[in-house]
Amino acid sequence: MAETITITSAGGVEVERELAGLGGRSLGYIYDWHIRVLISLAWFYLGILIITGSLDVENAFNVKEFSELTYWSIAVPLLALNILYHPVLEIVMNGRTPGKRMAGIRIVSKDGTTASAGAILLRNVFRLIDSLPAAYGIGIIVVLRSKQHLRIGDMAAGTVLIYEDKADRKRLDMVTQSDNDSGITATQRELVAELLGRWKELSRDKRQQFAKNLLEKCAQPVPAATQADELDMVLKQALENLLK
């Protein structure tokens, strides 16, 4: 059973959110790492190209005299990017970074609200400790051993990482918006939306069987086709038409 945090909103209604474990965290970090490395490499080679007119890296750094231009225009921005990437983006994007967004996770405080700037800075100060002795060794051990999958930085800042479930308007529209009068009920629309959402995950035989049953239940004509591929397509089309 995955660990969750419970957020109690107005009227005592409770909503649970699943906590991200080592997998979700690592995925987010790996995305972010690639983004940082790609930007850094692009900046590095572009800088060398502009300053020296060629991509001869050795020549750019093998000058006898120290080049202040190379230092300030290449090394310093790269250092700033790699140091400030996490704290600045996590504050500006309300607990997310591009990588965390791709992994579907977000930093929140323990009560489920957006983490404060102070908390985010604090968890990033402890990033130095979590990353010891190399490759987040301490962080990984602490995440694996803590019940809520927290690294030291999260414990210090009082933050947790949750899986985000963004309010998707499509879900509402699928079930409530209707231009045609197909006469099917909300529960049936839910089932149709669910089946269409999982269409690709199901085997062809299963989904065709479910589709036929569902169309029959909704008192809709069940299309027929000789080819299996074609049948697959027309059944999907018939279900989609129900939600239009």
Next chain:
Amino acid sequence: MNDKSDSAVTHWLQKRADVWRRHEALLERQRGRKDMHSDEVLEFAHGYRSLSRDLSLARNALPNSNITRYLESLLLQSYDVIHRKPYSLLSQAKYLLQYEVPRAMRDLRGPILASTSIFILSCIIGWLLVFNYPELASLFASPAMISQVQEGSLWTDDILNIFPSSVVSLQILTNNIAVTFFAFGLGAFYGLGTLYIMGLNGLMLGGVFAFTHHYNMADRLFEFVIAHGVVELSVIVLAGAAGIKLGEALVRPGQRTRREAFQQAAALAGKLVAVGAPLLVGAGIIEGYISPNPDYDLTTRMVVGFGYGIFMLLLLSGRLFPGRKHAEQASL
């Protein structure tokens, strides 16, 4: 679910869907931090309450459905907007400097005293060690530094011949901020990491001074250090105090769980680090531009060093900003 209740749910959904869409649109406006009319704010707050009721109904009528998940998500986002603290980095920084840092300084008196004592004690030990056994200087200084001093010059003399001031400043302040963060963060290991960092830095300072004293150059090293050292060393001692506080919270958490004690200590002690790290930027600039420059005499260096030190004390005690007493009384 029978047909009758099914059609009732369908009817309810169709009726409420527009209300939810409207609420979602208001939520988007909130996110964009656009000014909202007071009517809209009230409408949003009202919508938030009715969303809770709608979610309860949806959970009963359509458990684990798309609609339920949609409403849960919408409710959480609204909860976040409603409970979010006023967002202004500037006012947060002002509040930090006016009230939180002076309070942290008072609450951390014990750890500050402990950190200062450890640092001074290790300085003395470092001095005594190298003073009595000069060959131990190799523990604290690199072979290049040692041979340079033996030839009659300090390693700080020709810094500016190698790198420009701006580069020296940046490298030094980055390094010092990292040391500060380590002195604080390593307190998470029951304070032992902090003791190591403080002890090591103290030993090095004492050892290096004793070593230069051996070659009659301690006064020149003092001249180099004084302009930036007052604040630089103070901030490292403060970070050590912050780390000791973390260790103390873990060693004796009292009535709280270790994690609660650790988090409270980190929140309190982190405030000193939050002010200390920017102060190191100033110290780094002084160390790059003033300390290695032979044009500045000792008096100027002392004025800069102690002047910046007084600025730091005023900042940490909250005296740089007015209105302190009034707010303290209000908070009691």
